[in-house]
Amino acid sequence: MMELTRKGEYAIRGIVFLATQPADQICLLSDIAAAVDVPQTFLAKIFQQFSKIGLVRSYRGTGGGFILGRPPEKISLLEVVEAVEGPIVPNRCVTGERDCSRSDTCNVHPVWMDVKEQIRDILARVSLKDLAGI
Amino acid sequence: MMELTRKGEYAIRGIVFLATQPADQICLLSDIAAAVDVPQTFLAKIFQQFSKIGLVRSYRGTGGGFILGRPPEKISLLEVVEAVEGPIVPNRCVTGERDCSRSDTCNVHPVWMDVKEQIRDILARVSLKDLAGI
DNA sequence: AATAAACAAGACATATCTGGTCTTCTAGGA
DNA sequence: TCCTAGAAGACCAGATATGTCTTGTTTATT
Numbered sequence: 098m099m100e101l102t103r104k105g106e107y108a109i110r111g112i113v114f115l116a117t118q119p120a121d122q123i124c125l126l127s128d129i130a131a132a133v134d135v136p137q138t139f140l141a142k143i144f145q146q147f148s149k150i151g152l153v154r155s156y157r158g159t160g161g162g163f164i165l166g167r168p169p170e171k172i173s174l175l176e177v178v179e180a181v182e183g184p185i186v187p188n189r190c191v192t193g194e195r196d197c198s199r200s201d202t203c204n205v206h207p208v209w210m211d212v213k214e215q216i217r218d219i220l221a222r223v224s225l226k227d228l229a230g231i
Numbered sequence: 232m233m234e235l236t237r238k239g240e241y242a243i244r245g246i247v248f249l250a251t252q253p254a255d256q257i258c259l260l261s262d263i264a265a266a267v268d269v270p271q272t273f274l275a276k277i278f279q280q281f282s283k284i285g286l287v288r289s290y291r292g293t294g295g296g297f298i299l300g301r302p303p304e305k306i307s308l309l310e311v312v313e314a315v316e317g318p319i320v321p322n323r324c325v326t327g328e329r330d331c332s333r334s335d336t337c338n339v340h341p342v343w344m345d346v347k348e349q350i351r352d353i354l355a356r357v358s359l360k361d362l363a364g365i
Numbered sequence: 366a367a368t369a370a371a372c373a374a375g376a377c378a379t380a381t382c383t384g385g386t387c388t389t390c391t392a393g394g395a
Numbered sequence: 396t397c398c399t400a401g402a403a404g405a406c407c408a409g410a411t412a413t414g415t416c417t418t419g420t421t422t423a424t425t
Contacts, residue, residue, distance in 0.1 A: 098316035099233050099350065101343075103384065106322060109339055126401070139385055145402060158393030159399045174342065182232035188240060204362045205243055208308065208353065209235075215349045216233065219342065228338045236412065260372070273414055279373065292422025293370040 101182070107135040108143045108181040109174070109228075115153065116169040116229035123162040146180055169229055175220035185220075187212045235316070241269040242277045242315040243308070243362075249287065250303040250363035257296040280315055303363055309354035319354075321346045 110133040118124055126144065130137035144163055147153040151166040165172065179185065187209045244267040252258055260278065264271035278297055281287040285300040299306065313319065321343045 098235070098239070098312070099319050099321050099347075101232070101322040102382090105232070113339070136385065138387080141401075142385090142403095148402090155401060156393085157391075157399085157401045160394065161392085161400045163401090174339070178232070185233050187233050188235040204364055205247070205308070208357050208362075212350055212353050213233075215353060216346055219346050219349060223342050230338055237414095238412075270414065272416080275372075276374090276414090282372090289372060290422085291370090291372045291420070294423065295371045295421085297372090 099187075101178070104139075104143060105178055105182045107133070107140060108147070109177055111135060111140055111143060112147065112152065112165075112172075112177055113225060113228045115163060115165055116172075116225040120165070120168070123156055123160065123164055125162045129163070143181055147177075150176075150180055152176060152180060165225070169225035172225045173221045174223040174225075174228065175217055177225070178220060185213055185216050187216075233321075235312070238273075238277060239312055239316045241267070241274060242281075243311055245269060245274055245277060246281065246286065246299075246306075246311055247359060247362045249297060249299055250306075250359040254299070254302070257290055257294065257298055259296045263297070277315055281311075284314055286310060286314060299359070303359035306359045307355050308357040308359075308362065309351055311359070312354060319347055319350055321350075 111129055114129055114133050115124060126141055127137055129144075130140045133140075144153060144155070147166075148155045148163075152172060153163045154166045155161070155163050175185075188205075245263055248263055248267050249258060260275055261271055263278075264274045267274075278287055278289070281300075282289045282297075286306060287297045288300045289295070289297050309319075322339075
């Protein structure tokens with residue numbers, strides 16, 4: 098359980114690769130996909146999600162492609178993962194204040210809250226710079 | 232992401248309820264299912280998994296039912312969760328030594344190892360006694 | 366021994382999620 | 396005006412999640 102999906106795995110591989118490239122170099126999606134061994138059309142979806150929240154910047158047309166939206170030390174693994182997998186929510190109770198009729202009496206609740214915070218902490222502390230090994 | 236399935240949620244609810252009952256009281260599956268609001272047939276499957284690894288003990292025939300396999304303070308939340316959801320494995324690399332061709336060069340690997348250990352630590356520290364609020 | 370109460374086990378059904386593909390559209394450069 | 400490259404969304408197959416149903420097997424009771 099608690100497994101990252103392929104989408105999340107591909108997302109990390111793709112953006113970490115981008116972080117290894119020179120900061121001003123616009124990378125072709127096809128090159129990224131080939132480099133990290135991910136189906137190009139699938140990676141396209143992922144990078145579109147990145148683009149919407151500014152993790153990467155996209156350029157269309159001839160000579161287009163992608164570059165990081167911020168310096169790699171300013172992008173955390175947490176952001177990358179949550180961008181494609183959604184917020185980290187170990188169980189339904191933790192989702193929000195809402196819709197857990199048991200949350201007031203549920204002793205499990207605080208345990209999941211703790212799990213959630215620990216995971217987020219760990220992932221937030223790791224940047225693309227760390228992962229790219231620069 | 233990282234979400235517990237309903238099966239896991241039901242499993243916890245069911246066995247925690249059992250922990251609130253007197254230690255020597257054999258509980259009917261139908262009573263447990265009703266108490267924690269879970270489909271009985273589904274809960275049956277879950278308790279069969281518990282039974283196989285000794286988390287609960289089952290008695291068949293008239294007057295049959297379930298009791299905890301060990302005192303509630305000797306059963307951790309980790310055991311319960313892993314019994315029905317499988318081992319905690321945040322990404323595929325962490326599975327084992329095997330089948331991650333990238334693991335040697337992959338900087339993400341140790342991060343997931345860390346996540347895995349933190350989650351396991353937290354869940355291992357919580358017992359059914361804690362959760363039952365005894 | 367017959368019967369009824371309970372769990373065991375596995376086949377079956379359905380809905381949702383994953384992992385991808387395909388087509389069409391839009392933007393920019395040559 | 397072409398051609399290139401990303402944007403966006405429809406589409407689809409397979410896996411997984413979430414149950415249900417049927418048919419045992421075991422046990423206590425009468």
